Amino acid sequence: MASKSQDFDYTGSVEQIRCLDNDKLYSIHVRLLDRDCPVWEDFVMTCGSSTGPWTSDMPGERFEMWVIWMYERRISCEDVGASPTETIIKLLDAYGEPDFHACPNFQDAIMDELIRRLTDPGRVGDAPFVKDLLPRMLIAFPENTNRRLFVADWLAYCNPRKREDEGSLAECLTSQVDEVTLQYLGTVLLRQRYDGDSSPPWKNDPCCYHRHKEVGGECHRRTT
Numbered sequence: 001m002a003s004k005s006q007d008f009d010y011t012g013s014v015e016q017i018r019c020l021d022n023d024k025l026y027s028i029h030v031r032l033l034d035r036d037c038p039v040w041e042d043f044v045m046t047c048g049s050s051t052g053p054w055t056s057d058m059p060g061e062r063f064e065m066w067v068i069w070m071y072e073r074r075i076s077c078e079d080v081g082a083s084p085t086e087t088i089i090k091l092l093d094a095y096g097e098p099d100f101h102a103c104p105n106f107q108d109a110i111m112d113e114l115i116r117r118l119t120d121p122g123r124v125g126d127a128p129f130v131k132d133l134l135p136r137m138l139i140a141f142p143e144n145t146n147r148r149l150f151v152a153d154w155l156a157y158c159n160p161r162k163r164e165d166e167g168s169l170a171e172c173l174t175s176q177v178d179e180v181t182l183q184y185l186g187t188v189l190l191r192q193r194y195d196g197d198s199s200p201p202w203k204n205d206p207c208c209y210h211r212h213k214e215v216g217g218e219c220h221r222r223t224t
């Protein structure tokens, strides 16, 4: 399935893990698990034996995205026939997977892929509609975290679209988005309007929404 990175030492033992929703059995090097998610044993269950194989209850395609990232350091998210919005929703749902909270580098890699897709619709398809993504973003990026502010920056800098037949977007936002994020959005919009500020924060600081800053680790771009 996943090809191996040239730069990693693949000696050592292998664990076998499957997901509840399919029979595919993944053989994963323990060195990789320990590097990318030292608490991986917390989100798998044993199936009668303490030596495995293990079982994860997360959706299989989400689990596979994680395995491919561990081995190849790329986010594999495109399904045949999926629309750009469907792919972005898949990324948001993976980002919000509770088990991946223990894998900040993987979440940071997903965040980079999200930003790439949301800021370059010319390459990845038309800009999504606000109402298609907003609810999934609010789940993926928890309130009272710096990451929730990404919702405001997305609205201000990525030009998401509003459907003609939809009601007031302002009302939709004020009813669904928390005060802190709305205040931040107001400030960003004022800066854009009166100071001509058109540069999103990730242009100056690519790590601005990365979790490794919270947990004190290295950026995923530096890990091999």
Ligand SMILES: [Zn+2]
Binding pocket: 108, 206, 207, 210, 212, 218, 219, 220, 221
């Ligand atoms: Zn970073």
